Amino acid sequence: MISLAITSQKGGVGKTTVAVNLAYALARRGWSTLLLDTDPQGSVGLSLSEKARKCPGFYDALRTGRDGTEFILHTRLPELKILPAGQLDNFFEMKPPGEDARPALTRMLDALAATGLDLVIVDTPAGLTGYTSDVLRVVDYALVPQQAEPLGVRSLPQMLGALQHLRQQGARIQLAGLLLTMMQHGQHESAEVVRELRQIIPPRLMFESVVPRDPLFLKASGLGVPLGLLYANPPASAVVFDQLAAELEARLRLHAPDDALIPTRLMD
Numbered sequence: 682m683i684s685l686a687i688t689s690q691k692g693g694v695g696k697t698t699v700a701v702n703l704a705y706a707l708a709r710r711g712w713s714t715l716l717l718d719t720d721p722q723g724s725v726g727l728s729l730s731e732k733a734r735k736c737p738g739f740y741d742a743l744r745t746g747r748d749g750t751e752f753i754l755h756t757r758l759p760e761l762k763i764l765p766a767g768q769l770d771n772f773f774e775m776k777p778p779g780e781d782a783r784p785a786l787t788r789m790l791d792a793l794a795a796t797g798l799d800l801v802i803v804d805t806p807a808g809l810t811g812y813t814s815d816v817l818r819v820v821d822y823a824l825v826p827q828q829a830e831p832l833g834v835r836s837l838p839q840m841l842g843a844l845q846h847l848r849q850q851g852a853r854i855q856l857a858g859l860l861l862t863m864m865q866h867g868q869h870e871s872a873e874v875v876r877e878l879r880q881i882i883p884p885r886l887m888f889e890s891v892v893p894r895d896p897l898f899l900k901a902s903g904l905g906v907p908l909g910l911l912y913a914n915p916p917a918s919a920v921v922f923d924q925l926a927a928e929l930e931a932r933l934r935l936h937a938p939d940d941a942l943i944p945t946r947l948m949d
Contacts, residue, residue, distance in 0.1 A: 683821050684800075685801070688805045690809055696826055703926060740767040748792035817847055822857040824858060826862045834878065860891075890922075
């Protein structure tokens with residue numbers, strides 16, 4: 682099983698949007714995927730269902746010492762499951778001072794792997810403190826959404842430096858890539874940010890896929906569905922996540938079983 686954290690030092694870059702739609706796209710491509718919400722605001726639940734907002738989940742598992750598998754919610758797509766954030770006793774003290782959650786998080790990931798999952802996509806709150814710091818110390822990869830706006834770029838060196846620091850401390854985490862989000866087509870400033878980043882960041886660190894700023898994301902979130910399920914014919918913005926999923930398969934070295942590579946003939 683591969684674990685991938687969607688993380689950013691800055692808020693408002695579209696982490697939950699990316700986590701929800703990427704998990705759905707990967708599940709549609711046949712990978713057994715679990716979307717794990719570690720945001721105390723329960724952002725995944727807010728985006729998907731009333732049930733997910735009220736069910737126990739990640740924080741309940743940490744508080745009680747359970748592995749979280751009993752809190753997994755199934756969706757109508759068999760390959761996609763959700764472990765919601767659950768209930769936090771004290772929002773203003775997300776993590777007790779001095780607590781090291783890494784052993785509990787490692788046990789949780791091991792238990793999830795034992796269920797036969799291919800992927801765990803972890804939606805994290807903004808910033809690199811609290812439980813997010815421990816999550817980044819135990820997962821395999823990080824995907825960093827990067828807002829395609831001038832102000833958003835300023836936090837990027839700190840984010841990359843933080844990931845490098847974690848690796849120097851012995852964490853196995855690797856950067857899956859930077860994902861440009863909230864791209865405003867026709868907006869000079871947004872296009873300039875994309876151009877500059879592609880000039881200074883090595884291609885291996887950036888995804889070709891770019892997530893546009895699209896009001897349909899807000900509509901889909903309000904209705905509690907991934908963008909790909911908003912209409913009978915998925916909008917263009919949803920296709921971006923299919924492209925992103927394909928890029929991730931190569932970067933995370935996901936390999937389908939040999940029999941999945943055999944083409945299906947239309948006729949004998």
